[in-house]
Amino acid sequence: MVQWSDSERSIITSIFSSLDYEDIGPKALCRCLIVYPWTQRYFGAYGNLYNPAAIKSNPLIAAHGVKVLHGLDRAVKNMDDIKATYAELSVLHSEKLHVDPDNFRLLADCLTIVIAAKMGSAFTCDVQAALQKFVAVVKCLWEEFNGTLLPEVLSVSTVALYYSHVNKCMNKKLKKKCAYFRFY
Amino acid sequence: MSLSAKDKATVKDFWAKVSGKADTLGADALFRMLTVYPQTKTYFAHWKDLSATSPQVKKHGKTVMGGVSDAVATIDDLTGGLVSLSELHAFTLRVDPSNFKLLSHCIMVVFAGNFPGEFTPEVHLCMDKFMQALARALSEKYR
Numbered sequence: 001m002v003q004w005s006d007s008e009r010s011i012i013t014s015i016f017s018s019l020d021y022e023d024i025g026p027k028a029l030c031r032c033l034i035v036y037p038w039t040q041r042y043f044g045a046y047g048n049l050y051n052p053a054a055i056k057s058n059p060l061i062a063a064h065g066v067k068v069l070h071g072l073d074r075a076v077k078n079m080d081d082i083k084a085t086y087a088e089l090s091v092l093h094s095e096k097l098h099v100d101p102d103n104f105r106l107l108a109d110c111l112t113i114v115i116a117a118k119m120g121s122a123f124t125c126d127v128q129a130a131l132q133k134f135v136a137v138v139k140c141l142w143e144e145f146n147g148t149l150l151p152e153v154l155s156v157s158t159v160a161l162y163y164s165h166v167n168k169c170m171n172k173k174l175k176k177k178c179a180y181f182r183f184y
Numbered sequence: 185m186s187l188s189a190k191d192k193a194t195v196k197d198f199w200a201k202v203s204g205k206a207d208t209l210g211a212d213a214l215f216r217m218l219t220v221y222p223q224t225k226t227y228f229a230h231w232k233d234l235s236a237t238s239p240q241v242k243k244h245g246k247t248v249m250g251g252v253s254d255a256v257a258t259i260d261d262l263t264g265g266l267v268s269l270s271e272l273h274a275f276t277l278r279v280d281p282s283n284f285k286l287l288s289h290c291i292m293v294v295f296a297g298n299f300p301g302e303f304t305p306e307v308h309l310c311m312d313k314f315m316q317a318l319a320r321a322l323s324e325k326y327r
Contacts, residue, residue, distance in 0.1 A: 034305040035312055052306050109289055113308065116293045117300035125219040125236065128293065132220045 002137050004079055011130040015115065016076045024118065025065035028111040030055050036106045042099060068107070075138055082137060101139065108135035185313055192259050194310040199256045201302055202295065206253065209294045211236075211245030216290040224283055248287070255318045262321035274325040281326065284319035291315065 004012075033040050034052045046061055048054040055061060071089060078085040093099045112131060116123045187195070202209065215236045217224050231240045251269055258265025273279050292311065295303045303311075 031305040031308060035309045056305075109292075112289075113292055113296040113303075117296040117303065120297055120300065123293075123297050125216045128216055129220045 001080070002082070007126070008130045008133060009079060011127050012076055012079065012134050015119075015127065015131060016073060019069070019115070019118070021066055021069040021073070024111075024114055025067070025069035026062035027065070028107065028114045029061055029065035029068060031110040031114060032107045033061065035110060036103075039103050039106060042097060042103075072111075072138070075134070079134075086138070104135075104139045108139060111135070185316060187259065187310075187313055187317055191310045191313055194307055195259060195314045196256060198295075198302065198307050198311060199253070202299060203253060205298065206249040207242075207246040209245075209291070209298060210247075210249030210252075211242040213287065213290040213294045214245040214248060215241050216293060217287050220290065221283075221286045224286060227277070227279060227283075252291075252318070255314075255321070259314070262317055263324050266318070266321040267325070270322050270325040273322055281319065281323040284322060285316075288312075288315040288319065 030052075033043065033049060033055050040049050043049060043061065043064075046064070047058055049058065049061070074085050075082045112128065112135070115131065116128070119127070215234075215238075218228065218234055218241070225234060228234060228240075231238065233240060235241070251266075254269075255262060255266060263270075292303075292308065292315075295311065296308075
């Protein structure tokens with residue numbers, strides 16, 4: 001079980017209570033889709049993501065960004081049992097959405113940067129360290145639910161089977177757009 | 185993920201805006217890395233003081249940003265321009281290249297905190313690509 005110091009709890013609660021989720025959520029998600037364009041693979045049904053301007057003005061992306069922040073809010077309110085809090089969401093992201101767990105790190109890095117821009121000098125090293133620990137715990141728990149599917153612990157043949165399964169699950173339109181799957 | 189002409193122009197443009205504060209940004213980024221990713225302290229075990237006010241941290245932050253500045257100046261040939269730094273990191277310092285992205289992330293964080301208006305997602309993209317290319321050039325001599 002993760003141990004949180006009083007200071008870390010206070011910092012995390014304070015950060016999230018000061019955020020406007022309607023503002024920060026969309027900004028973090030848009031930044032992730034712009035800076036790491038391969039993450040767009042999960043948003044094939046979200047309309048126009050052709051360029052940064054389109055991404056920033058896309059209402060579906062904005063709405064999803066808000067949803068992501070509310071999802072993190074659940075962990076903030078249940079810091080002593082994040083694993084149980086995220087059980088259902090973890091399964092959704094791994095079994096249905098097939099999100100590469102490393103992409104959570106990319107989104108977390110973008111969220112950190114957006115929060116740093118918002119907080120300015122108040123985003124001290126201790127604040128960043130607490131936030132980093134929080135997002136690392138969230139990421140580890142996602143990976144635990146994805147644990148049996150991590151390529152580095154599987155044989156080559158099992159990895160091939162996994163990606164073949166993912167390949168079949170994605171719709172044809174997304175498959176055409178996604179160069180990632182051209183290897184499989 | 186190579187740098188286009190537009191990426192290079194964006195990097196140079198943004199660097200011109202931030203270079204005046206490079207020393208303090210470097211010190212801040214380095215201290216953040218040591219705090220947020222404590223495993224990086226292993227490379228600085230010979231320093232007595234790893235606090236934010238440590239003269240060694242401040243000096244080294246300035247050195248690091250000096251290296252980034254050199255990289256911006258030789259952006260058209262990062263491998264050639266950073267060959268001596270690559271040799272230093274490979275043969276003398278022996279820093280695991282996985283740590284380069286940790287420092288790079290902390291540099292992005294200080295950019296965002298100090299230049300929130302200028303560090304747009306488009307600029308972030310170009311700077312992230314640049315720092316990755318810089319890290320690659322720094323790893324060139326490793327093996």
